Amino acid sequence: MKTLVWVEHDGQAVKDATLSAVTAASQLGEVHLLVVGQGVDGVAAEAAKIAGVGKVHVADDAAFAHALAENVAPLIVELMATHDAFVAPSTTHGKNIAPRVAALLDVMQISDILSVESEDTFTRPIYAGNAIATVQSSDAKKVITVRGTAFAKAATEGGSGAIEAVASTGGDKGLSTFAGAEIAKNERPELTSAKIIVSGGRALASSDQFHALIDPLADKLGAGVGASRAAVDAGYAPNDYQVGQTGKIVAPEVYVAIGISGAIQHLAGMKDSKVIVAINKDEDAPIFQVADIGLVGDLFKIVPELTEKL
Amino acid sequence: MKVLVPVKRVLDYNVKPRVKADGTGVDLANVKMSMNPFDEIAVEEAIRLKDKGVTEIVVVSIGEQKSQETLRTALAMGADRAILVVSETKVEPLGVAKILAKIVEEEKPDMVILGKQAIDDDNNQTGQMLAGLLNWGQGTFASKVEIADGSVNVTREVDGGAETDTLKLPAIITTDLRLNEPRYASLPNIMKAKSKPMAQKTPADFGVDVTPRLTTLKVVEPAKRSAGIKVADVDALVGKLKEMGVAK
Ligand SMILES: Cc1cc2nc3c(=O)[nH]c(=O)nc-3n(C[C@H](O)[C@H](O)[C@H](O)COP(=O)(O)OP(=O)(O)OC[C@H]3O[C@@H](n4cnc5c(N)ncnc54)[C@H](O)[C@@H]3O)c2cc1C
Numbered sequence: 001m002k003t004l005v006w007v008e009h010d011g012q013a014v015k016d017a018t019l020s021a022v023t024a025a026s027q028l029g030e031v032h033l034l035v036v037g038q039g040v041d042g043v044a045a046e047a048a049k050i051a052g053v054g055k056v057h058v059a060d061d062a063a064f065a066h067a068l069a070e071n072v073a074p075l076i077v078e079l080m081a082t083h084d085a086f087v088a089p090s091t092t093h094g095k096n097i098a099p100r101v102a103a104l105l106d107v108m109q110i111s112d113i114l115s116v117e118s119e120d121t122f123t124r125p126i127y128a129g130n131a132i133a134t135v136q137s138s139d140a141k142k143v144i145t146v147r148g149t150a151f152a153k154a155a156t157e158g159g160s161g162a163i164e165a166v167a168s169t170g171g172d173k174g175l176s177t178f179a180g181a182e183i184a185k186n187e188r189p190e191l192t193s194a195k196i197i198v199s200g201g202r203a204l205a206s207s208d209q210f211h212a213l214i215d216p217l218a219d220k221l222g223a224g225v226g227a228s229r230a231a232v233d234a235g236y237a238p239n240d241y242q243v244g245q246t247g248k249i250v251a252p253e254v255y256v257a258i259g260i261s262g263a264i265q266h267l268a269g270m271k272d273s274k275v276i277v278a279i280n281k282d283e284d285a286p287i288f289q290v291a292d293i294g295l296v297g298d299l300f301k302i303v304p305e306l307t308e309k310l
Numbered sequence: 311m312k313v314l315v316p317v318k319r320v321l322d323y324n325v326k327p328r329v330k331a332d333g334t335g336v337d338l339a340n341v342k343m344s345m346n347p348f349d350e351i352a353v354e355e356a357i358r359l360k361d362k363g364v365t366e367i368v369v370v371s372i373g374e375q376k377s378q379e380t381l382r383t384a385l386a387m388g389a390d391r392a393i394l395v396v397s398e399t400k401v402e403p404l405g406v407a408k409i410l411a412k413i414v415e416e417e418k419p420d421m422v423i424l425g426k427q428a429i430d431d432d433n434n435q436t437g438q439m440l441a442g443l444l445n446w447g448q449g450t451f452a453s454k455v456e457i458a459d460g461s462v463n464v465t466r467e468v469d470g471g472a473e474t475d476t477l478k479l480p481a482i483i484t485t486d487l488r489l490n491e492p493r494y495a496s497l498p499n500i501m502k503a504k505s506k507p508m509a510q511k512t513p514a515d516f517g518v519d520v521t522p523r524l525t526t527l528k529v530v531e532p533a534k535r536s537a538g539i540k541v542a543d544v545d546a547l548v549g550k551l552k553e554m555g556v557a558k
């Protein structure tokens with residue numbers, strides 16, 4: 001099988017989620033990459049070095065500057081004439097683009113795969129990860145999104161893919177325009193690749209307390225910071241901190257849940273972490289059913305003491 | 311302005327899903343079913359847009375007869391009429407999108423607002439597929455929707471923050487959790503909803519082949535995590551963290 005992997009990047013560098021998608025794609029056969037954007041020579045050069053990559057198709061056009069699905073999907077559909085599978089990481093951009101491609105190819109997408117069982121058979125989570133389905137696709141071409149935490153990252157060195165410009169980009173379809181973005185500047189490790197994550201829940205009770213308690217502990221541990229939906233909704237933490245079914249799916253070495261009850265939608269995002277530590281004043285909180293190490297007590301006492309003693 | 315809102319009947323989000331012992335799926339016998347939470351948000355958003363130029367809200371569900379209940383809930387919230395496309399077998403997002411595309415041809419809405427994802431199969435596809443089939447713009451994972459002249463501004467939740475796109479109308483929107491807080495239907499409105507129109511169709515009426523493309527070979531429970539230990543105090547926790555090499 002010849003697979004086309006959509007490369008997620010920020011205009012400067014390849015994003016980590018791409019590397020897991022490459023690993024999944026390599027289990028299907030030959031891996032080609034697609035770098036779409038504006039002024040992406042640097043990204044293409046970096047992508048070509050990813051281990052195991054064949055060709056790198058590059059589509060450089062102002063219409064692609066913001067990865068708008070309306071403009072990118074038709075381009076992918078054209079390239080799919082010579083590929084057997086399209087693979088994208090399950091990031092917000094990947095999830096935005098891939099189903100549009102699938103519909104245009106008349107293919108049922110296989111979302112968020114956890115494993116490749118064979119060329120046409122995959123496992124994927126359903127019901128917020130409370131069940132794992134093995135599904136077989138009868139479509140001639142496959143369209144797949146890949147859960148990053150389920151696949152190792154491909155090596156960023158060692159490859160020597162041939163870079164090739166796409167002949168015609170198709171340009172702007174005139175359906176949508178990018179009006180702006182507010183991307184939070186975050187000095188901390190990105191959640192989806194952090195080795196340690198410290199997450200806070202509703203119990204933190206205010207934005208000030210969230211930052212006063214969670215941030216110093218995360219600093220001590222060199223950790224990324226996450227949050228429950230309740231904490232995000234209440235404005236204690238920004239949107240992109242949210243871990244769970246509808247937020248980020250994370251699987252760090254250590255996940256520290258502080259004042260988080262452990263609703264199934266939250267567990268869906270973090271229960272594959274290697275070690276889960278929970279701090280909660282309610283000894284019956286569901287989070288303790290998945291925690292490797294639990295400490296029952298008041299977080300307002302425990303967290304400062306913990307930060308100090310580390 | 312007309313808005314179409316597709317709503318799906320799913321296992322209630324408070325119910326813990328149980329995998330059937332024979333590995334064929336999740337047990338849905340005698341469990342509480344509700345409207346997909348993201349679809350409630352979609353219905354709510356359509357209703358809120360009624361002050362801003364929306365004149366009619368049509369809700370659609372594709373599924374078993376019991377999906378009538380889900381449609382009645384949407385009508386009780388404030389939708390005007392409903393279309394049930396009956397299929398006792400599961401219709402995949404691609405089939406759903408094709409049926410919705412046909413309904414769009416007939417109804418000519420200015421916007422279709424869907425949930426971003428149905429919490430049973432967690433596919434997160436239907437809205438994007440429909441947008442592709444119709445060649446419309448798509449504002450997925452919306453946290454804010456503002457209708458302008460001939461267009462709609464959609465603020466979307468993306469990795470790392472938020473992005474705003476302007477879409478030419480007609481357009482597709484899919485909802486994220488923070489778009490709004492859905493209302494509860496009041497008793498009088500639940501009564502009123504009983505007399506609102508509900509049309510019944512089948513996929514065949516639209517000439518859509520809904521044969522599944524994916525076969526589920528088996529469904530299993532994920533590896534269980536067992537509860538670990540509880541430590542007595544912070545010193546014990548620090549000790550454990552050091553043991554694991556997390557702290558020095
Ligand atoms: C469709 C859908 C999708 C969702 N997606 C997500 C998602 O992606 N991520 C997510 O997180 N949620 C999600 N949710 C919400 C989820 O159901 C829960 O409401 C949410 O996770 C609760 O957050 P919480 O644990 O912070 O708050 P709560 O459930 O209120 O828990 C607070 C906890 O803090 C403890 N506590 C209180 N005070 C103290 C103290 N002083 N010291 C120590 N402990 C204390 C309490 O004992 C309690 O266990 C979703 C819901 C729906 C319907």
Ligand SMILES: Nc1ncnc2c1ncn2[C@@H]1O[C@H](COP(=O)(O)O)[C@@H](O)[C@H]1O
Nearest residue numbers: 316317372424425427428433434435436
């Ligand atoms: N059978 C269905 N009937 C009506 N709407 C549906 C159906 N399936 C999916 N949808 C809509 O599409 C959205 C995304 O679903 P999915 O792509 O299955 O995750 C849902 O939130 C609904 O708005």
